[in-house]
Amino acid sequence: LTYIGELLSAVKRRFITLFDGQLTAGNLKPVAFDHEFIAILNAIEDQNERSQRAKRTPTASVETSPYIGGQGVPDATSTVTRKALRNRKQKGAKPTPETIAAKTKKGKKEQRVWDNGRVSEANMKAFDFSGTADGDSQPESFDHLMDASSMGQRTADGYYTVQDLQGRAPQGHPNLESDCASDSNEEGIGPTHATAAVSTPGRFISFFRGLTGQRTLTDADLVPVLGQMKEHLIAKNVASHIADHICQSVQQSLANVQLGTFQSIRAAVREAMERTLQRILTPSTSMDLLRDIDAARAQHRPYIITFIGVNGVGKSTNLSKVCFWLLQNKLKVLIAACDTFRSGAVEQLRVHGRNLRALSDNAVVDIFQRGYGKDSASIAKDAIATAHRENYDVVLIDTAGRMQDNEPLMRALAKLVAVNSPDKIIFVGEALVGNEAVDQLTKFNKALKDFAPAAQTSRQIDGIILTKFDTIDDKVGAALSMTYTTGKPILFVGTGQTYTDLRNMSVQHVVQSLMDQ
Structure with missing residues (x-):
């Protein structure tokens, strides 16, 4: 019983109220309490039944939004739009072409007709979607697959040859005359001087600073400069050991070479490097x-x-x-x-x-x-x-x-x-x-x-x-x-x-x- 606690409390209170004096005096005798107990029990049961009926009564229904697949609560704009559409239907608004088209039922799909399992000539034309709407086939364009400006030339004997790779104008390469003029007043070059001269990265003209005048090149003159040249070649995507071999070859070719009166070390190293690169890249076999x-x-x-x-x-x-x-x-x-x-x-x-x-x-x-x-x-x-x-x-x-x-x-x-x-x-x-x-x-x-x-x-x-x-x-x-x-x-x-x-x-x-x- 869910109300047993409440029943016992009520019985206790009523019993104490009726027999408090006897309990205090210690005069304990049998008393008539059955009628009181039944009255309390009936009252508690009636109260409990009313409470249970109140719990079973459904609450007033509340209008809820339909489930929208986990996309969140519909915003105010969509709610207003739905209400406007409902009102429009109820008022019998004038139908629009869109609503008329929506109400029009689509006709049943026409079944394809096959002649003994084979496609007829008429159906073949119906199934041909390779042309345009008016039936005229447009040839596919291949113009984007070739560039007219990149086409080669015809030689005198009729052969078609592709274009040569076009070079760019030199950048950062002053001519040798300006090299000589700028170097004419410099004094001495050694490892310390050369290293300081090339301390600015990315500037090729700072690689080869030296004196002009008649002098014999030594390894002390060449090693610092060629070290910077090696780094420059590696930055140009040359394999590191190949850049090292090429610089060693240039060093050997310039060892004990006497410079001219107005020739700079920079110009001498540059000329030797260009000769070496051209020799490597020039094909030794026929390319025809x-x-x-x-x-x-x-x-x-x-x-x-x-x-x-x-x-x-x-x-x-x-x-x-x-x-x-x-x-x-x-x-x-x-x-x-x-x-x-x-x-x-x-x-x-x-x-x-x-x-x-x-x-x-x-x-x-x-x-x-x-x-x-x-x-x-x-x-x-x-x-x-x-x-x-x-x-x-x-x-x-x-x-x-x-x-x-x-x-x-x-x-x-x-x-x-x-x-x-x-x-x-x-x-x-x-x-x-x-x-x-x-x-x-x-x-x-x-x-x-x-x-x-x-x-x-x-x-x-x-x-x-x-x-x-x-x-x-x-x-x-x-x-x-x-x-x-x-x-x-x-x-x-x-x-x-x-x-x-x-x-x-x-x-x-x-x-x-x-x-x-």
């Missing part, structure tokens, strides 16, 4: 690919070029740029899709092939592919056989990107080269890398040598394409590092995203950028 292709055509065989490199440097993109250049020279090109590892590699080449055919009149460029997961060496071999049979002039072999430390993939590359003996092996590398470029080239060459069959003469990289050259400003040190490491020429540099963004590397441009402040 078109002449080599003509020689192969005279032998009634295709000229084979294999593109190799690490992942993500743009091998397929720059292969397509080279293909555009070849197509401008009216050559038939077959692209061998030997990247059987990267998803989408074959489809990427198909898109390039379609674009190149659209950009060049009467262009013949086809894709040879066998899908994914196949042996790349066998695919290249079949592509070359097809090129022989169908009289293609050039075969461009696109290979999978691979890191230089991945031995299984490097073995597969060496096998492809050994089986197919390409005329040119072109390494595609980024112009953004520094020391990494040396590591990549060294290990690719080493893998081609170490994993070649014993009965065959090992091959090496024959040339280089530098990509993303438009993103590095004057930090062209990767070109120097790669050429110094391999002794092979840089055939082209990539300078953009269109098929015409391919340039011949200018030795003078690279030297100027390296010597610039």
